[in-house]
Amino acid sequence: METSCHxxxxxxxxxxxxxxSGATMAEVSxxxxxxxxxxxxxxxxxxxCHALTGDAHAAGRRPGDKRPGxxxxxxxxxxxxxxxxxxxxCxxxxxxxxxxxxxxxxxxxTGEPYGLDFPLLAMSDFVTVHRRLGEHLGIERWAALVGGSLGGMQVLEWILTHPSEVDNAIVIAASSRLTAQNIAFSAVGRQAIMRDPEFRDGAFQAQGTSPDKGLSVARMMAHITYLSEDGFQSKFGRxxxxxxxxxxxxxxxAVESYLEHQGNSFLSRFDALSYLYLTRVMDYFDPFATPDAxxxxxxxPAKVLVVSFDTDWRFSTEHSRRIVRHLEGARVPTSFREISSPxxxxxxxxxxxDYHRTISAFMERAAA
Structure with missing residues (x-):
C-alpha cells in the first residue's frame, strides 16, 4: 500500500x-x-474523519510502530x-x-502555547479545514466521506452544508445530538483535568507541568462508555x-488494571487541552436544530449509509435512527444497518x- 505523511x-x-464563532486564526497547519x-x-x-482521540495515522504500519493505524x-x-x-x-x-x-x-x-487562549471550535470549523485540505490536494469532489463517532459527526456536518462536494457518505456509531448523559460523562472528564493542580489554568505546558492524573482519570471514565456491560463481563468478569x-x-x-493501563498509556499520545476542546465541540453539535437544516x-444529496451497533450505549442505535429520519425526510438516499456486536x-x-461486509458492499456500489 502506497502511504505518505505530509x-x-x-x-x-x-x-x-x-x-x-467569529474568531480568526492566522496560521493553521x-x-x-x-x-x-x-x-x-x-x-x-x-x-x-477520525474520532475523538484519533489522528492522521489511520492505516498501515510506520517504521518503529508497535501497532498499525x-x-x-x-x-x-x-x-x-x-x-x-x-x-x-486522513x-x-x-x-x-x-x-x-x-x-x-x-x-x-505571543510565541507561547495557546493554552486556553485557543478559540472554542464548532463542528463546521473542522469541515472548513477539511475542505481547504481538499483544495490543497486539487480534489473538488469526494467519492466518499467516512467517519465513526466524532468522525461520523464531521461527515454529517459536511454533507448537510456542502452536499455538492460528496458522492457518498458513511456515518458510523455517531450522533446528531448528545443526550444529557453523554454530556455529563464528558463534563466529568473535563473537570478531572481542570481540577488537577498541574492544570495551571491551562498554562501547564508553558510552566513545564502536565495534568496527567486528571487526563488519565478522564480517559479511564470515557473508556467505560466505549465498551458494553457484556463486553466488560466477558473480558474481565470479577x-x-x-x-x-x-x-x-x-x-x-483485572478490570481496574485494564482501566489503569488505558489511562496511563493515553498520557503519551494525547494532550489534555485537546481533550477539553474536542469534547466540547461534541456537546454543542446539533445540526438538525433549525427547520432549514x-x-x-x-x-x-450524497448517498448515505448509517451504521450502529446494538450494544453501543454511548451513541445507541436511537442516535443513528434520528439521523436516518432527518435524512429520509429530506429525501436523501439513505441506507441503515444495525450490527450485532458484544x-x-x-x-x-x-x-x-457483518460490519465489514456492509461497508464493503456500500463502497463497491460507490465504485461501480
Whole structure:
C-alpha cells in the first residue's frame, strides 16, 4: 500500500481561518496521511474523519510502530475501503495534538502555547479545514466521506452544508445530538483535568507541568462508555489481577488494571487541552436544530449509509435512527444497518464480519 505523511500550512496571516464563532486564526497547519493512488480524473478520493482521540495515522504500519493505524482493520488493499481502488486521505483535525494546530501549538501572536487562549471550535470549523485540505490536494469532489463517532459527526456536518462536494457518505456509531448523559460523562472528564493542580489554568505546558492524573482519570471514565456491560463481563468478569483478591484500595480486580493501563498509556499520545476542546465541540453539535437544516440537500444529496451497533450505549442505535429520519425526510438516499456486536461503541474499530461486509458492499456500489 502506497502511504505518505505530509504537513500543510493551509491558512496564513494573509488568508486566515475564520471560525464559526467569529474568531480568526492566522496560521493553521494540518498533518495528514494518504494511502493508495489518486487517479488521473481525481474521482477516487475518500476522506476519513477520525474520532475523538484519533489522528492522521489511520492505516498501515510506520517504521518503529508497535501497532498499525487506528483503522487498519478497515483501510488497506483488499479491505472494505480498498486502497487498490481508492485514494484515501486522513488528517489530524483542527484542535488536535498530533501535528495539526491545536491549543498546545505556538500562538504566533505571543510565541507561547495557546493554552486556553485557543478559540472554542464548532463542528463546521473542522469541515472548513477539511475542505481547504481538499483544495490543497486539487480534489473538488469526494467519492466518499467516512467517519465513526466524532468522525461520523464531521461527515454529517459536511454533507448537510456542502452536499455538492460528496458522492457518498458513511456515518458510523455517531450522533446528531448528545443526550444529557453523554454530556455529563464528558463534563466529568473535563473537570478531572481542570481540577488537577498541574492544570495551571491551562498554562501547564508553558510552566513545564502536565495534568496527567486528571487526563488519565478522564480517559479511564470515557473508556467505560466505549465498551458494553457484556463486553466488560466477558473480558474481565470479577477476576482478580493477581490471582486472588487482596481486599484493598489498590488495583485489585483485572478490570481496574485494564482501566489503569488505558489511562496511563493515553498520557503519551494525547494532550489534555485537546481533550477539553474536542469534547466540547461534541456537546454543542446539533445540526438538525433549525427547520432549514436539510435545505441544501435538495439540490445534490450524497448517498448515505448509517451504521450502529446494538450494544453501543454511548451513541445507541436511537442516535443513528434520528439521523436516518432527518435524512429520509429530506429525501436523501439513505441506507441503515444495525450490527450485532458484544463490544459496544468500540465496535466501529474492530473486525466484525457483518460490519465489514456492509461497508464493503456500500463502497463497491460507490465504485461501480
Amino acid at each position: 504537513d500543510a500550512l493551509l491558512f496564513t496571516a494573509e488568508h486566515p481561518l475564520r471560525l464559526r 494540518v498533518r495528514y496521511e494518504t494511502y493508495g493512488t489518486l487517479n488521473a480524473e481525481r474521482t477516487n478520493a475518500v476522506f476519513i 487506528w483503522w487498519d482493520t478497515l483501510i488497506g488493499p483488499g479491505k472494505p475501503i480498498d486502497t487498490d481502488v481508492w485514494f484515501v486521505v 488528517p489530524n483535525l483542527l484542535g488536535g495534538c498530533q501535528g495539526t494546530t491545536g491549543p498546545s501549538s505556538t500562538n504566533p501572536a 477476576e482478580a489481577q493477581s490471582g486472588e483478591l487482596g481486599h484493598n484500595f489498590g488495583v485489585d480486580f 436539510t435545505a441544501a440537500l435538495a439540490a445534490d 463490544w459496544g461503541h468500540d465496535s466501529f474499530l474492530l473486525t466484525i464480519d
